Every structure is written in structure tokens, then in C-alpha cells.
Amino acid sequence: MTTNDGQSGVLRYTAFSSDPDGGNPAGVVLDAAGLDDGDMLAIAAELGYSESAFLTAPPEGLGGEEGRAYSIRYFSPKAEVPFCGHATVATAIALAERIGPGELVFATRAGTVPVSVAEEDGVLRATLTSVEPHIEDIAEDDLAEALAALDWPASDLEPALPPRIAFAGARHLVVAAATRARLADLAYDFARLEALMRRLDLTTVQLVWRESATVFHVRDPFPVGGVVEDPATGAAAAAFGAYARELGVVPDDTVLTLHQGEDLGRPGRLTVTLRTGDARVRVGGAGARIG
Structure with a gap:
């Protein structure tokens, strides 16, 4: 090699x-x-x-x-x-x-x-x-365990974006913060969250804050991969696009912008495209060779 x-x-x-x-x-x-x-x-x-x-x-x-x-x-x-x-x-x-x-x-x-x-x-x-996505509810006890591992009180969540498990190739728990400050303050219990994610077969936890109708900021803890946080997560972006459409958060035909990595000093921009009549989600972005 x-x-x-x-x-x-x-x-x-x-x-x-x-x-x-x-x-x-x-x-x-x-x-x-x-x-x-x-x-x-x-x-x-x-x-x-x-x-x-x-x-x-x-x-x-x-x-x-x-x-x-x-x-x-x-x-x-x-x-x-x-x-x-x-x-x-x-x-x-x-x-x-x-x-x-x-x-x-x-x-x-x-x-x-x-x-x-x-x-x-x-x-x-x-x-x-993406492959065909789907959304499912999360049990109250499992959500309570996720919030405890994140050290996020339920009062800090955004009621308009209820927690769900979303799949578009891999399973992700979507949890929405009410404020950008809540999203920025991420110091979680690695082992505790990893144990829950393994039990629920989750790849990441997609933490979200909505800036405007089509602009979101996201973060993705990834302890099951041995990484504290993923800087930009295309699979979770696809799952989130399906989640947002399923819950009526955004129109069936729209383009969303997800900002990720800013809190890690590695800013990235993900474009999520939803099309009427096609359940699949398109996720795009630029790329570059690392020297």
C-alpha cells in the first residue's frame, strides 16, 4: 500500500x-x-x-x-x-x-x-x-436516554421539529435544538451515547437548528465510528431531507442548505434537493484533494 x-x-x-x-x-x-x-x-x-x-x-x-x-x-x-x-x-x-x-x-x-x-x-x-428513505418514531425512553447522554434538557428542543429516526441509506436520530447556542454547546457522554446508538442501530445523531425556511445548521456525533463528531455528513443530510419532507417542515419540491463543521473549524455546505413525486433525496457539494 x-x-x-x-x-x-x-x-x-x-x-x-x-x-x-x-x-x-x-x-x-x-x-x-x-x-x-x-x-x-x-x-x-x-x-x-x-x-x-x-x-x-x-x-x-x-x-x-x-x-x-x-x-x-x-x-x-x-x-x-x-x-x-x-x-x-x-x-x-x-x-x-x-x-x-x-x-x-x-x-x-x-x-x-x-x-x-x-x-x-x-x-x-x-x-x-439516496436509496428510498423512511422515517420512524423513537420510543420515549430511548429519547430520554439520548437527551441524557447529550446533556440536553427537553426544554432546549425545538417543538416544531420533533425527534424522529430517519433512514436514507443509514439510520440517524434527528434532534432539533431551539437555539444556535444550544447546538454550539456540545459536550456529550461518549460511551453512553454509543451504547444507545448501537442498541438502536444508529449511525449518527443529527443535531439540527433551523436558521430560516430552507437553511439549517447541523452537527453529528459519531461515537459508534470511534469519532466524537463528523464534520459533514451526507448520509445524515439525506435522512434529514426525508424527515423534513415527511413532517411537512419543508415543501415537497425544494432545495435546502445545511451548514456543518463550523463549530469544528471545518466549515462545509451541503445542498439537499427534494423533488415532487420522487421519494429519494439528492445531496450534493463540492470536493477537493487534500495535499
Whole structure:
């Protein structure tokens, strides 16, 4: 394994920012055919990013243009995850730099995820289309445990955005803060929240504050991945888009802007697009190579 540029090497890209110091960094291996599960987990752990992506040949019948379809797997420093939005965007940007912008298709453990890459004003942007999402209630006792682990009193929540578990490739608990100050003050019990998330099969907790009709600020604790906080979370953004539409928080056809990473000093911007008649959610953003 090499860590410099190359088809068999480990590349480093950030997603949801055109600045290498912004967004969410991911490891990208464009040819993981010679790696087993232990190798991939070891690479992800060594990098220390919230997730890394590993490409291999596509399964038979996946579809997509020849040479632009792949199988993809995602590993956090602690375990494999079924789907990761920011690593998908990072991988799509890395591929577009080598084979050009256009349409890509990824076979993930969660399902088939198409990605479109376009160049805008000299910046590559990738937009993924999620698998079919769904929303479910969270039990009162489980919510109380989540709030206790976060050290958030129920009085600090936003009543117009009730807590729910949302899925668009991975499961996320959506919890909305009433104020930006509440969102900014995040010091949670890592072990306690991790235990609850493992029991509920959650990938992150999507903490949200609504700035305006279509602009939100979000943060994502990720203890099950061995990371205190994910700087920009595409899978959670897709889940949140489905949540917001399902609860009537936003129109069926709209574009949302999610700001994430500001509190970590790695600002990122995620665009969430909802379309009437299509339950799937589109999540897009810029990307950049990390030197």
C-alpha cells in the first residue's frame, strides 16, 4: 500500500467544501481488489477519518456506463458502515479528476446510489441520489436516554421539529435544538451515547437548528465510528431531507442548505434537493484533494 496518488494508493479528499481545510475528509482507495476486510479496516483506522471508501469492480447487472460503475464499501476507524455520503462525494470527485465529470453508479450495502459530477466555475461538484428513505418514531425512553447522554434538557428542543429516526441509506436520530447556542454547546457522554446508538442501530445523531425556511445548521456525533463528531455528513443530510419532507417542515419540491463543521473549524455546505413525486433525496457539494 502506498499513501501517495495512484490507483492502488490511499487518496485523501474532503467533501462538501472546495477548501481542503473545510468539509469532511475521507480516505479513498480507487482499487481495493487486493484488500480484505481487515486491510480496509486497518487503513481506515490509520487514517482516522470518520470514513474511508474502497472501490472494486461492479456486480453483474449494476448498469451504468462502462468504466463508470463500481462496488463501494465504507469503513470507519472501528467498523464497516452500510452507506456514507461524504465518502461517496469524495470518491466521485476523485474519479471525475481522472475519468472526467459525468454519471457514476455505486453499488453499496444499502442499495444502488447514482452520483452525478459536474464542473461549475472550475470546481467539481458531486450530487448523490439516496436509496428510498423512511422515517420512524423513537420510543420515549430511548429519547430520554439520548437527551441524557447529550446533556440536553427537553426544554432546549425545538417543538416544531420533533425527534424522529430517519433512514436514507443509514439510520440517524434527528434532534432539533431551539437555539444556535444550544447546538454550539456540545459536550456529550461518549460511551453512553454509543451504547444507545448501537442498541438502536444508529449511525449518527443529527443535531439540527433551523436558521430560516430552507437553511439549517447541523452537527453529528459519531461515537459508534470511534469519532466524537463528523464534520459533514451526507448520509445524515439525506435522512434529514426525508424527515423534513415527511413532517411537512419543508415543501415537497425544494432545495435546502445545511451548514456543518463550523463549530469544528471545518466549515462545509451541503445542498439537499427534494423533488415532487420522487421519494429519494439528492445531496450534493463540492470536493477537493487534500495535499
